[in-house]
Amino acid sequence: MVRAGIVGGTGYTGVELLRILVLHPQVEVSVVTSRADAGSRVDQLYPSLRGYCDLQFSPPELKYLQGCDVVFFATPNGTAMLMAEALLALGVKVIDLSADFRIKDPAEWEKWYGMQHASPGLIDEAVYGLPELNRELIKQARLIACPGCYPTAVQLGFLPLLEAGMVDTNGLVADVKSGVSGAGRKAEIASLMSEAGESFKAYAVAGHRHLPEIKQGLARVAGDEVGLTFVPHLTPMIRGIHATLYARLNSRGKDLQALFEQRYREQRFVDVLPAGSHADTRNVRGSNRCQIAVHQPQGGDTVVVLSVIDNLVKGASGQAVQNMNLMFGLAEAAGLETVALYP
Amino acid sequence: MVRAGIVGGTGYTGVELLRILVLHPQVEVSVVTSRADAGSRVDQLYPSLRGYCDLQFSPPELKYLQGCDVVFFATPNGTAMLMAEALLALGVKVIDLSADFRIKDPAEWEKWYGMQHASPGLIDEAVYGLPELNRELIKQARLIACPGCYPTAVQLGFLPLLEAGMVDTNGLVADVKSGVSGAGRKAEIASLMSEAGESFKAYAVAGHRHLPEIKQGLARVAGDEVGLTFVPHLTPMIRGIHATLYARLNSRGKDLQALFEQRYREQRFVDVLPAGSHADTRNVRGSNRCQIAVHQPQGGDTVVVLSVIDNLVKGASGQAVQNMNLMFGLAEAAGLETVALYP
Amino acid sequence: MVRAGIVGGTGYTGVELLRILVLHPQVEVSVVTSRADAGSRVDQLYPSLRGYCDLQFSPPELKYLQGCDVVFFATPNGTAMLMAEALLALGVKVIDLSADFRIKDPAEWEKWYGMQHASPGLIDEAVYGLPELNRELIKQARLIACPGCYPTAVQLGFLPLLEAGMVDTNGLVADVKSGVSGAGRKAEIASLMSEAGESFKAYAVAGHRHLPEIKQGLARVAGDEVGLTFVPHLTPMIRGIHATLYARLNSRGKDLQALFEQRYREQRFVDVLPAGSHADTRNVRGSNRCQIAVHQPQGGDTVVVLSVIDNLVKGASGQAVQNMNLMFGLAEAAGLETVALYP
Amino acid sequence: MVRAGIVGGTGYTGVELLRILVLHPQVEVSVVTSRADAGSRVDQLYPSLRGYCDLQFSPPELKYLQGCDVVFFATPNGTAMLMAEALLALGVKVIDLSADFRIKDPAEWEKWYGMQHASPGLIDEAVYGLPELNRELIKQARLIACPGCYPTAVQLGFLPLLEAGMVDTNGLVADVKSGVSGAGRKAEIASLMSEAGESFKAYAVAGHRHLPEIKQGLARVAGDEVGLTFVPHLTPMIRGIHATLYARLNSRGKDLQALFEQRYREQRFVDVLPAGSHADTRNVRGSNRCQIAVHQPQGGDTVVVLSVIDNLVKGASGQAVQNMNLMFGLAEAAGLETVALYP
The missing domain is CATH 3.30.360.10 (Dihydrodipicolinate Reductase; domain 2)
Incomplete structure (x- = not known):
């Protein structure tokens, strides 16, 4: 089982990751963080998860994440770049759903995102997580920049x-x-x-x-x-x-x-x-x-x-899981076999 | 594998049955009928099913349904009562999502539904498919009247x-x-x-x-x-x-x-x-x-x-599958393990 | 022409008052206040009003309101009770769309609204502005508590x-x-x-x-x-x-x-x-x-x-204008002759 | 008062014409036709009009329309072209909200609309009713083709x-x-x-x-x-x-x-x-x-x-009334002074 952590579990991409991962046959969600909701149960905030997730939100600190095989960042821009290096150093793979590692030119990134990049040295290593373009690179990656x-x-x-x-x-x-x-x-x-x-x-x-x-x-x-x-x-x-x-x-x-x-x-x-x-x-x-x-x-x-x-699945959390599947040698569609909800 | 047929596959409860059953691990959907769309592919009408359902709509006739273990009626009221007896005689179990077998008093039924009941002799046998009330009866049933x-x-x-x-x-x-x-x-x-x-x-x-x-x-x-x-x-x-x-x-x-x-x-x-x-x-x-x-x-x-x-899941197609699971000795939640789509 | 002021012009009941009053044949909106938006044009915030309202938001202060014949409070609860007495003293009629004067028992009010009532002496005078019940009282009133x-x-x-x-x-x-x-x-x-x-x-x-x-x-x-x-x-x-x-x-x-x-x-x-x-x-x-x-x-x-x-018309701003019409001897339906927007 | 008739009063552009015209200060709606609903009250179908329109739907026949000064066609394509000539001959102006007279080349029209044009001789006379482009022509026109x-x-x-x-x-x-x-x-x-x-x-x-x-x-x-x-x-x-x-x-x-x-x-x-x-x-x-x-x-x-x-106002019925105002020498904005419904 892949032990997954989610940083920023209270936003829509966070809860969407949970929706997918709690039913993923080869994943165990071991930690979900939230600064504001730390200590309260995840399924209290999201009653759709009752019976599927018994976790409480943890504070977004390294010590809670270090036991993970992979950490997803479902955070606002500017957070993943602060924690990615430390996680990678611990052998934890990182999949960033925010924009921190998407733009290869740090100056360009800083212009559009209005802040200084805290981890420019990692940008080159980050693989742009569009599997239809970069599948082989993704399989080898430690750090994924999920597309917007x-x-x-x-x-x-x-x-x-x-x-x-x-x-x-x-x-x-x-x-x-x-x-x-x-x-x-x-x-x-x-x-x-x-x-x-x-x-x-x-x-x-x-x-x-x-x-x-x-x-x-x-x-x-x-x-x-x-x-x-x-x-x-x-x-x-x-x-x-x-x-x-x-x-x-x-x-x-x-x-x-x-x-x-x-x-x-x-x-x-x-x-x-x-x-x-x-x-x-x-x-x-x-x-x-x-x-x-x-x-x-x-x-x-x-x-x-x-x-x-x-936008929340192939445009964010689903694609992130697709990347994770590739990184861990799982079937690319594992946990993603769903039929659209129509009507 | 349970071979399932769906009569009336073009309405919302029909396509919802398909959404659930094509991913059900112990079911194979073997026939989907539609009078109006017979001959055309199911996934042409419902592109959400592309890759999950290769069937064409069949005409709603007995010969297409006789190989099934169970037939779901996702039809307007008044259809299931015309075909149920013949199917049961062939050993095919019947799960009716319409109202044909819900009311125990035929006169009452006829008053509210404005037509003569074609199969009043079956009404007594039909089990009202609310598992939280009738679980044991459902397990033994040949004919289920799914609640509205x-x-x-x-x-x-x-x-x-x-x-x-x-x-x-x-x-x-x-x-x-x-x-x-x-x-x-x-x-x-x-x-x-x-x-x-x-x-x-x-x-x-x-x-x-x-x-x-x-x-x-x-x-x-x-x-x-x-x-x-x-x-x-x-x-x-x-x-x-x-x-x-x-x-x-x-x-x-x-x-x-x-x-x-x-x-x-x-x-x-x-x-x-x-x-x-x-x-x-x-x-x-x-x-x-x-x-x-x-x-x-x-x-x-x-x-x-x-x-x-x-209304389309626990209120119709999901509950129908829950009944089917009970009737065939499968896990009650088989094929129904999903987290609500929020937001 | 009745000179009308609106305190709290940036909420939905405020902009709805504007929608009605700018076309009212006997009313001139002379001031609209907003603490947060003071100084900016009303139609910049609400482009639907371009060409119908040339005002800028004023600060919610007495000096801007004293030239009015009537002042509408489209404010959160707790604001009208702070200003009503001073306005009445200046001869300005007051129509409160908030809850400040709706409950006759101040203790009951304080229990439900969680604050101390700042002007309990006015509660008795306030007329509950449901014209279908209190038309004659409304005609004589200086202070109206519009129903929720x-x-x-x-x-x-x-x-x-x-x-x-x-x-x-x-x-x-x-x-x-x-x-x-x-x-x-x-x-x-x-x-x-x-x-x-x-x-x-x-x-x-x-x-x-x-x-x-x-x-x-x-x-x-x-x-x-x-x-x-x-x-x-x-x-x-x-x-x-x-x-x-x-x-x-x-x-x-x-x-x-x-x-x-x-x-x-x-x-x-x-x-x-x-x-x-x-x-x-x-x-x-x-x-x-x-x-x-x-x-x-x-x-x-x-x-x-x-x-x-x-809810924004008969449930708030329209009813407030209906009250104003009665208070000023205008036709009860003046400015309120509209056909519902269907579809 | 301009006596106006509406042919096809049961569609959305028809009821939108009614919404505008019943409050137009210089217009009296004297007839509204509907083949399917002839004989029933307009406000029974559209309760939003209760108190504003006492008419019954008339059959779409010339004799009901001949007393009008202007007739609006809020009909499917292919209807106005059958009746326009007769109305014009009676001195009734015609404003067509359908596509019958929009395209100057009859062959092109027939290609896109899949029917033969019944009144090609009128196409040249019809003025394309976009006032911002054709205001002076509209003022003189007997027959208006309202833009889509x-x-x-x-x-x-x-x-x-x-x-x-x-x-x-x-x-x-x-x-x-x-x-x-x-x-x-x-x-x-x-x-x-x-x-x-x-x-x-x-x-x-x-x-x-x-x-x-x-x-x-x-x-x-x-x-x-x-x-x-x-x-x-x-x-x-x-x-x-x-x-x-x-x-x-x-x-x-x-x-x-x-x-x-x-x-x-x-x-x-x-x-x-x-x-x-x-x-x-x-x-x-x-x-x-x-x-x-x-x-x-x-x-x-x-x-x-x-x-x-x-789409129903400037894109259809409102623009039609704007055209009517111009044709009858009324203020261009008569009956059209409304503030958008926000929120």
Whole structure:
């Protein structure tokens, strides 16, 4: 059994890790930390876990985590970078769901995240945890930087086109819509149901923190910098991300459907829908799957890719567990065999 | 492996049966019928099932079902009663999620359901599939009448009080709120999101079909007829039932919390929340659990019970699988070990 | 023109007052206060008001309010009682949307609201602003205590029955469901869309602050104390309250429909629906109307009343304006002629 | 008083016309037709109108409409074209909210709408009812083709850029999100709350009927054909459209904010938000306003325009009334002075 610890167990990615891990056949959750709720039972805060988790929250201190084989950081940005080195030194593997190790250039990271990086020496070692791109590296990794939710949906949608060099990389557009759980379990007026319900809006059009992460990922695949306009939106639902991606084809006559099917044939958690389909976030709700549909409207030179995930699963905690499975030699889908909750 | 068939696989209880059964370790779904969609793939209609179900819909005919060990009817009322006898004769067990075999008095049934009962001879044999009440009978049964969604939430909430004879059974009130999936996957204007969204209403106050079913169940436990006012409401969410139950205590000083905890201690799928709690439908969403909280406001003589279920799971398909497990000697929770999808 | 001031303009009842008053033909909003947002434009916080309100928020100080004819308090409990006396002394009428002057017994108020009352001498003078009950008193009043949202829906539903002495007043049940805007514009986790969306729950079953207010109101009408069980619930929508009321009839054969129609015939903002109807919150969304339906299920001795309002309009700001109209001799419906926003 | 008739009064644009017109100070609604509901009261179907509309539905026949000054068609496509000529001959003005007269090329219309045009001779006369573009023509018109909901939001967003010739018209992208009321009041499974709620999807990516309408409108302004990729999406809310528009600037250094403010300075129902703002559909819910924000992310060469409307008001019935006001020499905003319903 893999002994897993979760730092920051009171947020949505934390409780989602618990939802998955308490039923994972090869994992035992041995510690869950929370500064604010230390000492109280986990299932008091989250009654959905009654009968599945008998733990109390521990303070987020090293001594509680040192017996773990792996520690997940489901924390705000800026926490994992303070503790990762010490854990690694103890032989504990680290899977960070926050942004601390996603950006390879520390200066860039500091610009977007507004703080000094506390552990720049680890950034290079950190493997970007997108298994569909980095599976072999992940298997060997000690430290995983899990992709952000938007970056997961956007990169999986653009990947086949960029790898095949089939689109103009200067004018990419990613128009992405997220459910409100992406904002986390934080007491903010903008996330109130009275504010976010029954309404739709874009936000951070001037520049969202996931932009440099997406551009870094796409550039690596394209072999060069890309020009990307990324506009995130808030949609009045709890879970789900729908990315609508636009690119100009640089040649005609290619079979885009075949390209995507080919690229993802062996990928357990990426499902290319039949030609003519539309992806719908409900069909991946609660599951670790990305569903993708590819279109070429009116046979023109613009390709439109629809890519959907559950932001808390494939966009966060599910993908983190997928990474853990790979790191520990388990079946990649262990603990992740679920059918989306429809309706 | 239990070979299971599903008649009426295109409605919400049908697809919910599939969601559960395709991952059930001891079940193989061998046939799913649909009159309208016969010949097309199940996962074309329900992309959430891609990779988990390779079947095509079959016509709802006996010849497709005769190889099954058990057949679930996820059909409108009036269908199961036409096919049950023939299936039983072939040695196939039948679990009916519709109302055909729930009411013991055929005349009463015909009054509420507006049609003649086609198989009144089977009504006596049918076991009412509420495991928390009838577990031993279910184990021996060939034919199960699964409780309705409202009746499940209401009966589980009232049961301990009636068994203990602690309340006046003449003035029971059940104020129950259901998500819109309870209306099924039918093209009706009242169920449109533009109609049902952002709004709340009662319906069928004059008399709902679940009323005689609830009264029959409560009377059996109370040993006498009960006086019940049952008002169902539609609440703007997809899944979930919240029953708020009111009764007058006929004596003071009893420990209601202990009564409920005692009654359900051994019941895997009924969870009595700690004193002072409020049940929340989100904490059972997608799970087969009923969560119950019991209150005695201001120490007065009115007891208030809060009872929540997911109408499609414990209120329908999950409970049906729980019955199947009992009928086939499997672990009662097989295939039903899930944590509610929160948030 | 009536010069109106609003203290606490940044909450939902404050912005709702603005929505109504900026289009009121006989009112000029001359000042809106906010401690936190003083100095910034109102329409910067609320872009829906662009072009309708050119004001900046003022600090909540007397000097800004003294030129008003009337001041509305759309503040948390405990604020109006600090300023009302000084305003009245200046000849400014006061309409308090908070709870400060609703409860006639200061000790009772202090018990439920957890603070000392700063102006107990004014409580007697304050008129409870339910026009359907107190119209003539309101016309003469200097100080109005606007009813709470739950109390408005519950009292209007019970009133005809209690006035006619037709029900047993010892076993009243009010099962009431509210949209989330009732919790106000406060950054609280429980009101996040990820928490309150797609879920239904009761809360404060042990005792809600509106309970003494409702009991006081019903007792005055009944001529004696009433026994009431009041259970509030949170329903996943933004606006609307649906009260489902239960009472035992103490005699048979009365025409309840006629009773209600008769009682409210002259009441512009209470609409008794035709026999057999179900009230639906969407039909009063954004309007100052209460719609009521009355049922006697199966001709039994329990009467069920369905009473719906928009909690921010008839349950708060609309009713406040209705009071103002009466106090200033304007048409009772001035500024309140709107059709509910359906769908 | 303008005597107005509404053909097709039972759909969402019909009841929205009623919501606006029953309070319009210079209009009397004299007839509302419905084939299916002829003979029953309008306020029985729509209880929100009780007290505001005493009419019964009439059959959709000429004799009921001939006394009108203007007739609105709130009908499915293909109805207005059958009756418009006869009404015009009687001196009745016609405002068509359906698509019958929007497309100037009958062959193009027939291709997208799948039927033969019954009145091609009238197409040329019909004025496209976008007041911000065609105000003077509208004032003289007998027959108005009201723009579709998507075309309104998209055209108002692109207009200033195209008129100024500032963008490459070959690679326009319109990623547009609509609430579910855009699908109308039709009993369709895809519009059920259980299907459309808590989910997000694109649809009709291969080609939506509003595409030729938008392209026709943009081409007229640009002076040449435009290349447009238009992807409509369904978002889980009832009202509102949010268009996110992308275009490549063909020159740098222009003040886009000033361009938009200048263009719409005199337009009562288009509100350009301050620089840096994000438009939010809730701020126009129930109002006839279009709010627009313009961005140039990271100072690059892509302009992003956010344009929001209420699909049933500025996207349909409100705009229709705005047209009527112009046609009859009334104040353009008569009957349309409302503040959006927030929250």
